[in-house]
Amino acid sequence: MSLTSSASKKQEIKLGEINKPDKKENKKLVYNTKGLNLYYGNTQALKDIHLPIRENEVTAIIGPSGCGKSTYIKTLNRMVEMVAGVKVTGEVMYRDKNIFDRSYRVEELRTRVGMVFQKPNPFPKSIFDNVAYGPRVHGIRDKKMLKQIVEKSLRGAAIWEEVKDRLGENAYGLSGGQQQRICIARCLAIEPDVILMDEPTSALDPKSTMKIEELIKELKQNYSIVIVTHNMQQAARISDKTAFFLNGEVVEYDETDRIFSNPSDKRTEDYITGRFG
Numbered sequence: 175m176s177l178t179s180s181a182s183k184k185q186e187i188k189l190g191e192i193n194k195p196d197k198k199e200n201k202k203l204v205y206n207t208k209g210l211n212l213y214y215g216n217t218q219a220l221k222d223i224h225l226p227i228r229e230n231e232v233t234a235i236i237g238p239s240g241c242g243k244s245t246y247i248k249t250l251n252r253m254v255e256m257v258a259g260v261k262v263t264g265e266v267m268y269r270d271k272n273i274f275d276r277s278y279r280v281e282e283l284r285t286r287v288g289m290v291f292q293k294p295n296p297f298p299k300s301i302f303d304n305v306a307y308g309p310r311v312h313g314i315r316d317k318k319m320l321k322q323i324v325e326k327s328l329r330g331a332a333i334w335e336e337v338k339d340r341l342g343e344n345a346y347g348l349s350g351g352q353q354q355r356i357c358i359a360r361c362l363a364i365e366p367d368v369i370l371m372d373e374p375t376s377a378l379d380p381k382s383t384m385k386i387e388e389l390i391k392e393l394k395q396n397y398s399i400v401i402v403t404h405n406m407q408q409a410a411r412i413s414d415k416t417a418f419f420l421n422g423e424v425v426e427y428d429e430t431d432r433i434f435s436n437p438s439d440k441r442t443e444d445y446i447t448g449r450f451g
C-alpha cells in the first residue's frame with residue numbers, strides 16, 4: 175500500500191525534517207506514517223499524512239474539530255477499521271513494519287499499543303478485575319503474579335494509595351478522575367510500548383486533569399505517548415512534539431516549544447492565537 179504520488183513527495187519535502195533521525199536527542203522512531211490517506215466512504219478524512227512518533231516522547235495532536243485528530247490516532251492501532259466503509263492507503267510503520275500490510279497481525283499490535291479514551295470506560299467489575307483483565311486475557315492465571323501486576327500498574331498510574339484498601343469494590347464507585355487512572359492502569363497492565371490517549375482529560379475537573387498531566391509526564395520515561403487534545407495549554411504543558419492538523423492534513427509538526435512560540439506556518443499561528451477553531 176505504498177503511495178508515491180507527486181503530492182506525497184511535495185509534502186515529504188515540505189515536512190522534510192520529520193523523517194530524519196532526531197540528532198539532538200537521538201530518539202528512535204516508534205511510528206512513522208508515510209503518505210497516509212483515509213476515506214470514510216467517499217469522504218477523505220486524512221490526506222497524505224507524514225508523521226513520526228518518537229520513543230519516550232509525548233506527541234500532541236492538535237487542531238480544530240473535525241480535522242482528523244481522532245481518526246489519525248485510531249489508525250495507529252487500526253481501530254479505525256471497525257468503521258464500515260473505511261479505506262486506507264499509504265503506510266503506517268510501527269517498529270519498522272507496516273501495520274496495514276495484509277500479513278500484519280493486528281493482535282500483535284493490540285498487545286503493544288494501549289488506548290485511553292475521552293470518557294473513562296472502566297468495566298462494571300472490581301478495581302482488581304479491571305486491571306487484571308488484560309493479563310488474564312493473555313493467559314496469566316497465577317494469583318500471586320496477577321496481584322503483583324495489579325499493584326505495579328496501579329502504582330504506575332498513581333492511584334495505588336487511593337484504592338489499595340478497596341480493590342474488591344466496583345470501579346464505578348470511583349470519581350471520574352480516579353476511573354480514568356484505573357483505565358490507565360488497565361492499559362499499563364499489558365506492558366504496552368505505546369499509549370494512545372484521545373482527549374483523556376476532557377471529561378475531568380481541573381484537579382483530576384492536573385493529576386493526569388503529571389502522570390503523563392512521568393509515564394513518558396517508560397512509554398511513548400500520543401495524545402489528542404483540544405486544549406492547547408495542555409499540549410504546551412506536557413508534550414515534546416506537536417502536530418497541527420487542519421482539514422485532514424498535517425500543517426506543521428515540530429518541537430512543541432517552537433510550535434507555540436515561533437510556528438512556521440501562518441495557519442498554525444492563527445490557530446494557536448485563537449483566530450479560528
Ligand SMILES: Nc1ncnc2c1ncn2[C@@H]1O[C@H](COP(=O)(O)OP(=O)(O)OP(=O)(O)O)[C@@H](O)[C@H]1O
Binds near residue numbers: 237240246257
Ligand atoms: N465514522 C465516521 N463515518 C463517517 N465520517 C466520519 C466518521 N468519523 C469521523 N468522520 C469524519 O471524518 C472527519 C474527521 O473526524 P475526526 O473525528 O477524526 O475529527 P477530530 O479532529 O477528532 O474532531 P473532534 O475534535 O471534533 O473530535 C470529520 O469530517 C468527520 O465528520
